[in-house]
Amino acid sequence: MSRSVRMAAAAAAVTLAVAATVVLVTHRATNAAPAPAAPASIELAAGDLVSPRAGAVAQTLALTGTLTARNQTVVKAKVPGEIRELAVREGEPVKAGQVVARIDPVEVDARLQEKLADLAGGKAQLAYSARNLEQQSALLKQNFISENAHENAVSSHRVAEARLKALEAQVALARKSVDDTVVRAPMSGIVAERLAQPGEKVAVDGKLLVIVDLDVLEMEAPVPAGDIPAIRIGQDVAFTIEGFEGREFRGTIDRISPATRQGTRSINVYAVLPNRDRALRAGMFAKGTVTVARRGEAFMLPIDAVREDGGASYVYVVAAGRLAKQPVEIGLRDEDRAVIEVRGITPDARVVRANLGALRVGAPVAIVEDAR
Numbered sequence: 584m585s586r587s588v589r590m591a592a593a594a595a596a597v598t599l600a601v602a603a604t605v606v607l608v609t610h611r612a613t614n615a616a617p618a619p620a621a622p623a624s625i626e627l628a629a630g631d632l633v634s635p636r637a638g639a640v641a642q643t644l645a646l647t648g649t650l651t652a653r654n655q656t657v658v659k660a661k662v663p664g665e666i667r668e669l670a671v672r673e674g675e676p677v678k679a680g681q682v683v684a685r686i687d688p689v690e691v692d693a694r695l696q697e698k699l700a701d702l703a704g705g706k707a708q709l710a711y712s713a714r715n716l717e718q719q720s721a722l723l724k725q726n727f728i729s730e731n732a733h734e735n736a737v738s739s740h741r742v743a744e745a746r747l748k749a750l751e752a753q754v755a756l757a758r759k760s761v762d763d764t765v766v767r768a769p770m771s772g773i774v775a776e777r778l779a780q781p782g783e784k785v786a787v788d789g790k791l792l793v794i795v796d797l798d799v800l801e802m803e804a805p806v807p808a809g810d811i812p813a814i815r816i817g818q819d820v821a822f823t824i825e826g827f828e829g830r831e832f833r834g835t836i837d838r839i840s841p842a843t844r845q846g847t848r849s850i851n852v853y854a855v856l857p858n859r860d861r862a863l864r865a866g867m868f869a870k871g872t873v874t875v876a877r878r879g880e881a882f883m884l885p886i887d888a889v890r891e892d893g894g895a896s897y898v899y900v901v902a903a904g905r906l907a908k909q910p911v912e913i914g915l916r917d918e919d920r921a922v923i924e925v926r927g928i929t930p931d932a933r934v935v936r937a938n939l940g941a942l943r944v945g946a947p948v949a950i951v952e953d954a955r
Contacts, residue, residue: 624947625906632901632950633936635882640924642915644813646804646820646854646871650863652795653855656770657778658683660789661763662691666781669791673777677768677794684766684791691764695757702754705747712736712743772796775865795865800856801837802869805849813875814839820854820871824863832856832863836873876915882930883922887937889913898928899935901948908944909934 660666668685671677719736722728776793779785802822806814814836822832834856843850854871856863888898889911900909909932914924928934935942 623943624949625942626949626951627901627935627939628951631936631939632933633885633888634932634934635884635925635928635930636922637880637882637930640878640881640883640915640917640922641874641919642813642876643918644806644810644873644875645918646802646806646852646873648802648804648869648871650800650802650824650856650865650867650869652772652775652797652865653799653801654770654796655772655775656794657790658766658768658792658794660684660686660766660785660787660791662686662760663784663786663789664688664690664764665784666779666791669777669779669781671774671777671792673774675774677772677774679768679771681768682765683768686764686766686785688761688764691757691760695754695761698750698754698757702747702750705743705750709740709743709747712740716740766791768794770794770796773861797858797861797863797865800858800863800865802834802854802856802871804852804854804871805844805847806852808843808848808850810875811839811850811852814852814873818873818875820856820873822854822856822872823870825868827862834871872919878915878924881914881924882926882928883917884925884934885936886916886918886921886923888934889923889925890938898925899942899944900928901933901935901950904947906935906942906944906946906948 664686666684667687669683670685671683677683716736716739719728719733723730723733772794773796774792775795778790778792785791816836816839818836820834820836822834824830824832834854836852837855838853840851840853856869884898889896890898895910896913897908897910900907909928911928912926914926916923
């Protein structure tokens with residue numbers, strides 16, 4: 584091989600090697616993964632962080648509903664007729680037995696007189712049958728009449744006695760009808776509604792008045808079925824009433840419905856509220872709170888600070904300048920103070936107190952002072 588040929592081959596080999604190196608470097612540079620970017624820091628105000636607070640905690644259950652009178656009645660007419668007098672109006676107090684209305688007694692009094700006349704005739708008929716029986720008995724002893732004739736006299740006397748008793752019962756009913764023209768309050772209370780006016784004609788069971796007893800009020804409240812095991816008859820209930828801000832009323836659980844409400848998963852609970860000063864009225868909206876459990880010493884966080892994921896509870900904490908996820912175990916929940924008992928966290932932990940949206944675990948945290 585000539586010298587010129589060898590030199591040309593060497594040059595070609597060098598060129599190929601250089602080209603291969605360039606291709607390899609370019610390929611590596613093209614396929615190399617980008618360097619990870621540092622996570623952006625999260626700015627939190629000092630007020631966004633809170634530490635667990637030690638103290639007593641109570642788990643409460645809220646009840647809401649409308650107050651109704653525990654005892655109330657509708658006063659109805661027991662006899663038909665024209666209303667001659669309706670002595671009370673809405674809002675007026677009445678006592679049990681007080682006359683509240685009068686119905687024209689003309690018709691029922693005439694019926695009573697008719698029954699009294701029938702009674703007088705029945706008494707006369709009985710007296711006649713008694714004398715006839717006495718005579719028939721004397722004749723039977725002398726064998727002047729047959730046994731059958733005497734039995735007929737006995738039967739007639741018994742019929743007269745029975746008829747007299749029926750007439751006496753009719754007279755008693757007629758007297759009661761006359762008495763019923765005077766309508767009396769069946770219970771003490773306050774007139775809630777006046778359903779008729781003087782001069783109107785009413786039938787039997789015609790509604791005249793509604794009377795309510797405000798000494799004891801009642802609230803019906805639906806409770807989720809899962810919370811019913813914590814409710815017991817006799818438990819204390821603290822009430823706040825719309826329009827009575829700053830005043831607390833006390834009552835108790837009186838009854839628990841035996842079944843869920845149709846179409847729901849809730850069960851009605853009935854709480855009673857003494858109202859001896861009658862400051863409250865039926866129809867007012869009430870909020871009740873039942874304390875179902877207490878713990879004397881516990882660590883608490885705001886309810887909004889605790890999150891759940893897949894049935895597990897956790898909080899976000901700031902540790903070593905970064906955001907971390909801290910699992911916790913929750914206990915009693917105090918809705919009144921909006922706090923919840925937590926376990927598995929140190930008292931000096933700095934917890935994000937509210938749900939601030941999606942937070943990146945591991946991101947650096949910058950604490951800024953609250954604006955003044």
